[in-house]
Amino acid sequence: MIDVKHLIENPDLYVASQRARGADESLVEQIVSADAERRSSITAFEELRAEQKAFGKRVAAAKGDEKQQLLAEVKELSANVKAAEAASDEAKGRLDGLQRRFPNLIEDGVPAGGEDDFSTVKTVGTIRDFSADGFTARDHLEIGELIGAIDMERGAKVSGSRFYFLKGVGARLELALMQMGLDLALKNGFIPMMTPTLVRPETMQGTGFDVEHDDEIYKLERDDLYLVGTSEVALAGYHADEILELGEEPIRYAGWSTCYRREAGSAGKDTRGIIRVHQFNKLEMFIYTSPEKAAEEHARLLDWEEQMLAMVELPYRVIDTAAGDLGMSAARKFDCEAWVPTQETYRELTSTSNCTTFQARRLNIRERVAAEDGSKGGTRMVATLNGTLATTRWLVAILENHQNPDGSVNVPAALQPYLGGLEVLPVL
């Protein structure tokens, strides 16, 4: 949720943000008037309520006929209080509804427009020239089958389309990648977390997902639970309704979990291989920090992602996602996209978002701040950020970019220790 007070003081900022997103600008005006209504209805209710409480004391003190007399008098007042409270609850509800629909205020510098309006921050590495190497690149599935790493057919037999088995070196490669990511995280002060993958609706909503309308989310109707699409959900919910003692250093978690996505709107897209699947594993970074440190922490997250890409020796580019493609919670988002030779394009491997105080406000996660004069201090919303360290999809880029003419795959040096020193994934 956005900060309504901030919106009221800076409506122009929010209008501009909505415009850049291609979202509804009139929401700004609607929130301003809904808040005015809320305030006046609260004042009306509170005055009546104070009167009722004062009356209550007289009733308690009185007895006999006098008490009966007072009781008769106060009945009408009680009805008025009820009505005023209902009106004020309704006004609060209206504002809350608008607030929930309003996406995060974008950060300065985010390119305006939709999916294709991203700006490229940088391009790293050299795209491999397979014609110079004298052979035609095989796609990741063909390689995966040659080296016994991926079995899509049996995945479909057991679970349906977009399911797969990773076996043999495929299973080992995924684990190796995740472990390497975890080691990088540990080296940088992250606390490793194995998180729940089924969460309650409030947790899902709190993170910014709409369980009612989001077709991407698997729902377990009988139990009113939802399968997470990323451990971000569990890690954001982890500190819900808490007041954190954030020191100088942010709290950094590295969440390891399986992720589930329905891919409802993507029928026919990426149907081959493991590019787009219903279930995959992911190592996710999640940060709680002070609002003023959020942007610099965002840069750090991006840097760690790039370190991972460097370790697996992939050519990639970094894009600054356009406003319209940010989603509800992000104020800014950088994606790292690796080159996929057989698609002759860059595909997303990591994504890091700065959600500023947006998620924290909905989840009610605050920090204790020290007052200027010393140790007292109030509370304020924290900022949250997230970013990807590794996912199953990375196998696609690794297999394709490091393949040999016979279908075997060279293991990047940094990954070899995690595969027991294996230098090549051989054809079976």
Place this chain on the structure above:
RNA sequence: GGAGACGUGCCAGAGCGGCCGAAUGGACUUCACUGCUAAUGAAGGGUCCGGCGAAAGUCGGACCGGGGGUUCAAAUCCCCCCGUCUCCGCCA
């Protein structure tokens, strides 16, 4: 799956339907005392929302797991949900 107990402030733990934002301990902060630590004495605390105020503040409202209800009035009575614990059964 069956039976039961419980959910109060940072923690422990009281709380007849009105005098309860809430006793009492402990922890914590500040002050005093002691050469330091400890001990002792005194004082002080939550969160959110609204009004007024430049601010410190001040006045008012809400919050005793969550949501409904009964009542002039609910931490206290009733219902539903969530969670924790104990016993039995079942499964691994």
